[in-house]
Amino acid sequence: xxxxxxxxxxxxxxxxxxxxxxxxxxxxxxxxxxxxxxxxxxxxxxxxxxxxxxxxxxxxxxxxxxxxxxxxxxxxxxxxxxxxxxxxxxxxxxxxxxxxxxxxxxxxxxxxxxxxxxxxxxxxxxxxxxxxxxxxxxxxxxxxxxxxxxxxxxxxxxxxxxxxxxxxxxxxxxxxxxxxxxxxxxxxxxxxxxxxxxxxxxxxxxxxxxxxxxxxxxxxxxxxxxxxxxxxxxxxxxxxxxxxxxxxxxxxxxxxxxxxxxxxxxxxxxxxxxxxxxxxxxxxxxxxxxxxxxxxxxxxxxxxxxxxxxxxxxxxxxxx
Amino acid sequence: xxxxxxxxxxxxxxxxxxxxxxxxxxxxxxxxxxxxxxxxxxxxxxxxxxxxxxxxxxxxxxxxxxxxxxxxxxxxxxxxxxxxxxxxxxxxxxxxxxxxxxxxxxxxxxxxxxxxxxxxxxxxxxxxxxxxxxxxxxxxxxxxxxxxxxxxxxxxxxxxxxxxxxxxxxxxxxxxxxxxxx
Numbered sequence: 491x492x493x494x495x496x497x498x499x500x501x502x503x504x505x506x507x508x509x510x511x512x513x514x515x516x517x518x519x520x521x522x523x524x525x526x527x528x529x530x531x532x533x534x535x536x537x538x539x540x541x542x543x544x545x546x547x548x549x550x551x552x553x554x555x556x557x558x559x560x561x562x563x564x565x566x567x568x569x570x571x572x573x574x575x576x577x578x579x580x581x582x583x584x585x586x587x588x589x590x591x592x593x594x595x596x597x598x599x600x601x602x603x604x605x606x607x608x609x610x611x612x613x614x615x616x617x618x619x620x621x622x623x624x625x626x627x628x629x630x631x632x633x634x635x636x637x638x639x640x641x642x643x644x645x646x647x648x649x650x651x652x653x654x655x656x657x658x659x660x661x662x663x664x665x666x667x668x669x670x671x672x673x674x675x676x677x678x679x680x681x682x683x684x685x686x687x688x689x690x691x692x693x694x695x696x697x698x699x700x701x702x703x704x705x706x707x708x709x710x711x712x713x714x715x716x717x718x719x720x721x722x723x724x725x726x727x728x729x730x731x732x733x734x735x736x737x738x739x740x741x742x743x744x745x746x747x748x749x750x751x752x753x754x755x756x757x758x759x760x761x762x763x764x765x766x767x768x769x770x771x772x773x774x775x776x777x778x779x780x781x782x783x784x785x786x787x788x789x790x791x792x793x794x795x796x797x798x799x800x801x802x803x804x805x806x807x808x809x810x
Numbered sequence: 811x812x813x814x815x816x817x818x819x820x821x822x823x824x825x826x827x828x829x830x831x832x833x834x835x836x837x838x839x840x841x842x843x844x845x846x847x848x849x850x851x852x853x854x855x856x857x858x859x860x861x862x863x864x865x866x867x868x869x870x871x872x873x874x875x876x877x878x879x880x881x882x883x884x885x886x887x888x889x890x891x892x893x894x895x896x897x898x899x900x901x902x903x904x905x906x907x908x909x910x911x912x913x914x915x916x917x918x919x920x921x922x923x924x925x926x927x928x929x930x931x932x933x934x935x936x937x938x939x940x941x942x943x944x945x946x947x948x949x950x951x952x953x954x955x956x957x958x959x960x961x962x963x964x965x966x967x968x969x970x971x972x973x974x975x976x977x978x979x980x981x982x983x984x985x986x987x988x989x990x991x992x
Contacts, residue, residue, distance in 0.1 A: 496814065567838065600934065603864045610872030614844060617879045621837055633883055636876060643872075660934055 507581045512550075515728035519546045522769050529773040556717035561624070564714065568622035573715060573722035576615025580729035582608045587736050588662050590746045590753035601662040602654055605737060606647060609692070612726060613639055616701075616711050619723070623714040631710025634780065635701030639692055641787045646688035648795035649681040652802045653741045666745030673744030680798045682742045684791055689734040690768055691787075693727065697775040700783060735764035812856035819856075823849030834895075837882055844875040861934050 520535065520543060527534025535542030560569065586604055588597050598604050613636050620632020654660060656677065657668040668674075675682045691698040702710030712723045739745060739760040746753030748760075778786070822845055829842025847870040854863035941949050 493814065565835075565837070568841065598860065600861050600864050603861070603868060607864045607868035607872060610868065610876070611848075613876050614841075614871070614879070617876065617883070618841065621879070621883060629883065633880070636880060640873075640876065 503585070504581065507585050511580050511584055511725060511729050514732050515725045516546045516550060518728045518731060518765065519549070519724075521765070522772075525766065525769045526773045529770070550721065553717055553721045558717040558719055561714055563624050565622040565624065568618045569714075572615050572619035572622055573719040574615070575618060576612050577722040577726045578615070579608045579611045580726050580733075582611075583733045584729065586662075587733070587740070588666070588745075589757050591663070597661065597663050600660045602650065602660040602665065602741075605733070606643070606650070609730075609733070610643075612730070615726075619715070620711040623711070625714055627707045627709075628711050628713050631701045631707045631713070634707075635694055635711060638694070638698065638701065638783060641784060642688040642691040642698075642791075645684050645787065645791040645795035646692065648792075648799050649678075649684040649688065650741060652678050652681045652799050655799075655802060656806055662740055662745075666740055666747065669744040670747055673742060673747070675742040678742065678798075678802065680794065681802075682738070684795050684798070685738065685742070686767075687791065689738065690771060691783075693730040693734055693768075695727075695731070695768065696772040697778050698783065699772075699777055700780060731765055731768055732761065735761045735768065738764050816853060816856045819849045819852030821849070822846075822852065825849075837879070840875070840878050840882060843878065844871060847871050847875055861937065 523545070524534045524542070526532075535545035538544040538548050560566065583605060586596060586598055586601055586608070588601075616632050616635050620628045620630075620635075623629070653665065653674050656674060657665040659665060659668070694701050701707075702712070707713070712720055715723060736757075739757060743760045743764070745760075746757045748756035751759070824846075826842045826845030826847075826849055830839045830846060831842075833839040833842055847866065851863045851866035851871070854860070854866065
């Protein structure tokens with residue numbers, strides 16, 4: 491391939507993925523407001539467009555037009571780079587998720603590890619945002635976010651490992667193919683629950699939203715960010731919710747396997763149902779305390795995940 | 811395609827290394843280190859080592875770089891001050907760098923990395939099998955090392971009972987920033 495061809499392909503692929511990321515976030519913000527409204531017995535956005543569908547579009551345009559304020563005493567380099575680095579994993583993750591048999595930007599040999607490795611880059615952006623803002627709330631928010639994410643990643647990976655063990659491959663399409671008759675949630679209900687809890691914790695959402703607890707920390711690490719820079723953090727968060735649900739769909743719910751409907755439709759159906767469940771959790775449960783959060787992770791989830799992995803190994807590889 | 815990727819990774823790694831070495835702000839230096847680690851991860855992709863590349867990101871960027879940045883945040887807020895340059899320190903660091911770099915360079919130069927060998931990369935299954943058969947002893951020693959490191963960290967970080975606490979330790983204790991948000 492020649493250089494212009496490579497560049498064209500890159501720009502095209504990146505454009506498609508980023509467009510999807512943006513549209514998905516717009517839809518999810520609208521969905522979140524509707525879900526919260528239904529749960530709280532309200533109507534939610536109704537004015538702009540049919541049942542308020544264009545409300546988030548209007549909000550996004552407003553954010554684009556807003557002034558980007560750079561406070562005087564911030565660390566300029568890190569402050570400018572932080573939203574970009576926090577957003578960077580979003581398109582990289584979406585690009586690696588196969589939607590149906592053979593459909594997807596790329597199906598990597600090591601797709602399963604890739605997803606978790608790339609997701610880590612966002613923490614770097616969060617730390618940079620918190621530190622560079624030169625604001626104690628931002629710093630505390632960033633530290634909480636990273637401490638929480640690093641801790642919850644361990645049981646999360648252990649839960650995924652049980653699925654990898656059963657599938658016998660790190661390739662996402664192989665993992666889905668292994669669930670052809672029966673999805674892994676049937677064999678691995680404990681791993682599924684552990685993964686769901688850790689995934690919600692990783693995306694910093696209620697009941698694990700301590701990093702941006704508005705009653706204590708203003709808005710956590712993105713307190714000082716305005717306009718499009720704030721929007722990038724927002725986009726990253728909602729893409730993370732999508733990726734979390736997509737991973738659950740691929741690893742536990744059988745991916746694009748399903749009767750009657752085409753594969754990609756099954757994939758999106760399962761993913762958006764999972765997104766709805768994650769939103770439902772957010773508007774149902776109150777926020778945890780910092781110590782409860784850590785105790786729950788290290789004293790409950792981690793031993794459970796290790797035990798689950800051990801038992802699965804014995805049952806599955808030991809001849810059953 | 812592969813050449814461009816390799817060059818990009820190399821440029822990123824070298825630029826990050828230079829930033830890590832000359833930045834006066836410790837936080838910027840740590841960010842430079844993170845860029846170097848990410849660039850190194852990119853280098854493995856054109857060589858066919860996707861697993862190593864991903865593991866590099868997972869371990870070095872996701873754990874090591876994050877821990878370093880996290881430690882910088884736990885320390886007192888010195889970030890607005892500039893570090894002092896010192897000729898003696900500079901000389902010492904050049905010597906240490908030389909001691910590490912010269913054997914590494916000669917080792918790297920002695921291997922014929924260009925050619926068929928660079929592209930016959932083992933699969934994940936092969937790496938796993940070799941780790942648990944031929945290299946099981948070094949592998950286990952590494953686990954023991956990590957366990958010792960974790961236990962050591964716990965021993966250092968453990969809160970001693972009030973009466974047994976050394977006065978110095980107590981002074982440090984009151985300054986620890988993580989106490990504030992715990």
